[in-house]
Amino acid sequence: MTDPVTLDGDAHPIGEFDEKRAENAIRELLIAVGEDPDREGLLETPARVARAYREIFAGLWQQPQDVLTTTFDLGHDEMVLVKDIEVMSSCEHHLVPFVGVAHVGYIPSADGKITGLSKLARLVDVFARRPQVQERLTTQIADSLMEILEPRGVIVVVECEHMCMTMRGVRKPGAKTITSAVRGQLRSPATRAEAMSLIMAR
Numbered sequence: 001m002t003d004p005v006t007l008d009g010d011a012h013p014i015g016e017f018d019e020k021r022a023e024n025a026i027r028e029l030l031i032a033v034g035e036d037p038d039r040e041g042l043l044e045t046p047a048r049v050a051r052a053y054r055e056i057f058a059g060l061w062q063q064p065q066d067v068l069t070t071t072f073d074l075g076h077d078e079m080v081l082v083k084d085i086e087v088m089s090s091c092e093h094h095l096v097p098f099v100g101v102a103h104v105g106y107i108p109s110a111d112g113k114i115t116g117l118s119k120l121a122r123l124v125d126v127f128a129r130r131p132q133v134q135e136r137l138t139t140q141i142a143d144s145l146m147e148i149l150e151p152r153g154v155i156v157v158v159e160c161e162h163m164c165m166t167m168r169g170v171r172k173p174g175a176k177t178i179t180s181a182v183r184g185q186l187r188s189p190a191t192r193a194e195a196m197s198l199i200m201a202r
């Protein structure tokens with residue numbers, strides 16, 4: 001199985017998305033929970049859910065370099081930070097959503113290699129649309145930015161609510177998990193503090 005963290009080629013961890021197989025599995029799941037998959041309201045559900053999973057896990061078929069393409073030289077060598085990027089991901093333990101926001105910042109390379117702002121949000125989606133844990137989502141965003149843009153530093157902060165802690169199990173709605181990954185010059189206390197104050201400012 002290819003580690004989805006690596007940037008060296010194949011992002012497909014197991015194989016192609018198999019819509020028919022997903023459909024059969026959903027039908028089986030409906031039977032397992034005591035439902036009748038042949039009742040009218042559920043007839044189209046397995047196919048619908050399979051299509052939904054194709055979309056929700058589309059990041060498995062994408063590579064970060066597919067979206068972080070536009071690099072241009074603006075001669076800007078100070079921090080660039082995009083805040084409050086919506087995150088919709090799926091907990092790999094329970095396959096239910098975790099949702100919230102990501103804040104992604106970087107200090108461009110000395111030669112001013114930067115990317116379009118929307119590309120940072122696209123990068124978040126590539127990794128969010130996979131079965132995930134929040135820690136890995138955070139480090140994958142940071143490490144792929146470091147590798148592709150070769151910036152002098154990166155900071156990624158992710159704040160999410162996990163439905164596996166809300167709708168089942170411990171049932172603690174409102175609890176937020178905050179993870180961060182800091183690389184390069186953003187590790188220095190002053191720069192990191194500046195980034196964190198921008199992130200925390202509402």
Ligand SMILES: Nc1nc2c(ncn2[C@@H]2O[C@H](COP(=O)(O)OP(=O)(O)OP(=O)(O)O)[C@@H](O)[C@H]2O)c(=O)[nH]1
Nearest residue numbers: 091092093094132133134135162164165168169170
């Ligand atoms: N570190 C981390 N843990 C997560 C994430 N998403 C879910 N979890 C946790 O994964 C753990 C799985 O624990 P298990 O004991 O194997 O499963 P469980 O019996 O369903 O656990 P409960 O949720 O406590 O009922 C739970 O504590 C979840 O809260 C994540 O993104 N990061």
Ligand SMILES: [Zn+2]
Nearest residue numbers: 091093094164
């Ligand atoms: Zn979970």
